[in-house]
Amino acid sequence: MTTETCDIVLSGKLVNGADKDQVQQKLGTLFKTTEAKIAELFTRAPVAIKKSVDVSTAQKYQRAIEKAGAECVLKTQQPPVAKEQQEPSLSLVPMPEQQAEKVEPTGVQKPKKPGYDFEITGQPDYSFLTVQIPANETLKVEASAMATMDTNIEMKTKLKGGFGRFLTGESLFINDFTAANGPGEIGIAPGAPGDLLHQYLDGNTIYLQNSAYVASTADVTVESKWQGMVKGFFSGESLFLIRCSGKGDLWFNTYGAIIEIDVEDDYVVDTGNIVAFTEGLEYTIRKVGGYKSLFFSGEGLVCRFSGKGKVWIQTRSAAAFVSWAHWFRPVKRK
Amino acid sequence: MNSEQEDLHEVALKxxxxxxxxxxxxxxxxxxxxxxxxxxxxxxxAMSSMDADVDLTAAFNGGFFSGLARKFFGGESLFISRFTNNTDQSRRVTFVQPNPGEIRCKTLNDETLYLQPGAYLASSDGVKLGLSWAGFISFISREGLFxxxxxxxxDVFYGAYGALLEKEVDGEYIVDTSHLVAYEPGVSLKLQLAGGLFSSFFGGEGLVTRVEGxxxxxxxxxxxxxxAGWLNPKF
Incomplete structure (x- = not known):
């Protein structure tokens, strides 16, 4: 009787990047019910979908629901023994005290955490980022990614980072866009076809593969990091990672679709498919099998992550695209 | 499941x-x-497949000379294809655009729409295609002279590389060159630098189009x- 129990509460919000219809469809399959029923649940959100289950079961549910794309909160209760004097209304469905926070679920991706208002459209193939910059604040954007903006936004190019920028190859420049005299809107289109992801940094650090950076707010520090001779050369991608730390919004893009992986033990990713990973993960570049497989399997070198953290991978790699397209490129004749 | 997924990607013409x-x-x-x-x-x-008994005729794009003009200045083909259903039942024609990306349909009701060169794909009877002078500003901003x-x-069908996003402009708005696909006649284009002189040429943005109206x-x-900017350094 002493085991702690909790309620599984569907907050009604969606995980970043999730499409409402697809989430509802997935949840429908998950709970073997109709989409309409799920949609109805969403309109009453936040709503407890299961009450008084033990914590490990609840976590299992939470993982499954969040995987489907809906945000899910676990409300811990006192152990049932100590619960006697509590008002039974506390576990009513839906919970009345939370009604005030009721959020209209929308099909558009909105930030659920502090940060700028933004919208990602055109997902997943040609994602386009629209950010609302508050008055007199500055957004850092990858060079030549700006596609549209309000006329009151001023652009400045800074050679921040000094010489190190030149070595990263791709992101030679980051432009500063400042909303002068009032808030402004900016539309950002990355070069590669693919998806866009938003992360809110709260003192933590994310490493990006060097062409993944799209934009960040002013308090996010963006710097390139030398990977070391061996790691850099053999990863076949670039010598540098971009280190993003501090507090604020960070957006990065992928070539192809994006997959988020929670690394608990060891995980192996082809070097060309790495987009980003969190600090705290150790990584080594190594070959998959023996030397024979290094040269003949086509897998070459992989990155082996160990520790605990998150890795984002892209479902296509630029190097693979280049070697596929290369034979069709016209030959220059002199 | 497959048919459901397909439904998500279908837009019925109205x-x-x-x-x-x-x-x-x-x-x-x-x-x-x-x-x-x-x-x-x-x-x-543009046609990728069709029922066998649909009749196809090729014609100059509005006459020989204007066809030539459209080819060289409007980014369109010298000839156009005309598909006619001369049977007594409904017949299907499927068409595509050469580049990857989205296709949209706009139904004109005695209205006008300006398209960037190369964006035009197809139209129904009753839609007139014309080439008009867009000014040197448009040319410098790499949007073409016409x-x-x-x-x-x-109905007119147009498309471009990437997803298409509609935006209502009231006043002024800035669009990077080569991102503009179509605009209504109430909107005019102007050219300006993206930032200061240094930023514009070293910041990779260069010139931008100022949309007014x-x-x-x-x-x-x-x-x-x-x-190209993303891919070329990798070759």
Whole structure:
């Protein structure tokens, strides 16, 4: 009787990047019910979908629901023994005290955490980022990614980072866009076809593969990091990672679709498919099998992550695209 | 499951022609069901498949000289293809665009729409295609010397590389060159630097188009120059 129990509460919000219809469809399959029923649940959100289950079961549910794309909160209760004097209304469905926070679920991706208002459209193939910059604040954007903006936004190019920028190859420049005299809107289109992801940094650090950076707010520090001779050369991608730390919004893009992986033990990713990973993960570049497989399997070198953290991978790699397209490129004749 | 997923990517046409825009934004294609007597005009090589008894005639794009002008200045083909259903039942024509990206349909009701060179794909009867002078500003901003003017009453199909985003402009707005696909006649274009002199030339943005006036603009979420900029250093 002493085991702690909790309620599984569907907050009604969606995980970043999730499409409402697809989430509802997935949840429908998950709970073997109709989409309409799920949609109805969403309109009453936040709503407890299961009450008084033990914590490990609840976590299992939470993982499954969040995987489907809906945000899910676990409300811990006192152990049932100590619960006697509590008002039974506390576990009513839906919970009345939370009604005030009721959020209209929308099909558009909105930030659920502090940060700028933004919208990602055109997902997943040609994602386009629209950010609302508050008055007199500055957004850092990858060079030549700006596609549209309000006329009151001023652009400045800074050679921040000094010489190190030149070595990263791709992101030679980051432009500063400042909303002068009032808030402004900016539309950002990355070069590669693919998806866009938003992360809110709260003192933590994310490493990006060097062409993944799209934009960040002013308090996010963006710097390139030398990977070391061996790691850099053999990863076949670039010598540098971009280190993003501090507090604020960070957006990065992928070539192809994006997959988020929670690394608990060891995980192996082809070097060309790495987009980003969190600090705290150790990584080594190594070959998959023996030397024979290094040269003949086509897998070459992989990155082996160990520790605990998150890795984002892209479902296509630029190097693979280049070697596929290369034979069709016209030959220059002199 | 498969059919459900396909439904998500279908846009049924509500204008003069019946049919659907299918495929995802990445590789849109259009199925048109031509009623008896109806016809459809497309740029050359746009048709990917059709029922065997649909009649195809090739014609100059508005006459020899204006066809030539459209080819060289409007980014369109010298010839156009005209598909006519001379049977007594509904017949299907499927057409595509050469580049990956989204296709949209706009139903004109005695209205005018300006398209960037190369964006035009097809139209129903009643839509007039014209080439009009867009000014040197448009040329310098790499949008071309001319713009395509589609007017009349009917459906027009246009497409571009990337997803297409509609934006209502009221006042002024800035669009990077080569991202503008279509705009309504209430909108005019001006050219300006993206930032200061240094920023504009070293910041990779260069010149931008300043859109002024009132009306809808359509922006493509990717540009071929952006793709080249991402890809070329990797070769």
């Amino acid at each position: 204008g003069h022609l019946s049919g659907k825009i299918r495929g995802s934004q990445a590789f849109s294609y259009v199925d048109i069901d031509l009623e008896p007597g109806e016809s459809l005009t497309t740029e050359t090589d 713009r395509l003017k589609v007017s009349g009453t009917g 009132q009306g809808k603009i359509v922006v493509q979420s990717r540009s071929i120059s952006g793709l």
